[in-house]
Amino acid sequence: MAPVLDGLGEKLAEKWVSASAAPGLLFLAASAAAAVLGHDHALDGGLLRERAGHWAATAEHRPVAGQVAAVAVVVLASVAAGAFVRICAEEAAVRLWTGDWPRAARALDRRLTARRAGRWTSLQREIDRIRRATPAHHRQDADRLRIDELTARRDLIALARPTRPTHTGDRFAATESRLRGQYDIDLAACWPALWLVLPEETRAELRASRSRFDAAVTATVWAGCYAALGCVWWPAAVVAAVTAPVAWRRGRRAATAHAGLVEAAVDVHLRKLAADVGLAAPPGTPWEPRLGTALNRLFRKGA
Known part of the structure; x- marks a missing residue:
């Protein structure tokens, strides 16, 4: 059991580092370059190498404990930056993408x-x-x-x-309205139960498609960070100008793919859900709306 847990821990650590620490470390490096070069010497690689060499020489004369502490600070700062961006993406940027805007x-x-x-x-x-x-x-x-x-x-x-005010928000909303029109199903109420009866390969594909959408949203937040950094170092603004439209296009494609997969999962597995909870399928065509009505009654718990 221990080797299995060790292997799982290594995989989770690798995923965590790549998702949070690596983008954060890259942004910290860009921030350091911005602090050294500014607008006046934005592309002066010689100045940057000189300053980096000075920092390295200074670090060599410090005690080992001090060097370890400096590395730890850099790693923690990069992880903190990556975690902050991911939180902003999950709590704010997704709401902007999906049209769930604040009252203001x-x-x-x-x-x-x-x-x-x-x-x-x-x-x-x-x-x-x-x-x-x-x-x-x-x-x-x-x-x-x-x-x-x-x-x-x-x-x-x-x-x-x-x-909704956004294309992505309407794509997700359209999935719910189309399924309601086809089956008279309340997707929000029935989805947790449907998830439990989906085959593992279907759930894996749904997770992957959602991850692609989340990654694109996170990339737009990083683009915003580089745009802000561009106020003091213009190459960062160029990075933002390139990253933002690419992330936007990828996000729209990922949202469309994810919404389509959710809709297909309901189309293919709705009757299996009904059979598993003991509801007899009514006679008629596969999109008989009475099936959705019965499932709504069950999973809303009478509400």
């Missing part, structure tokens, strides 16, 4: 949501107009292509009528 931003929230909803509704009305004007069996190729084009433009905004 409610006015902006309403304006952006109304704007997104207006664009989405306008496209949906045009789609409905074409469908009403031409029955499906009489529809020409040009009409079909026009409907496909409008549908693609609508879905770029959101898969369901927007209710």
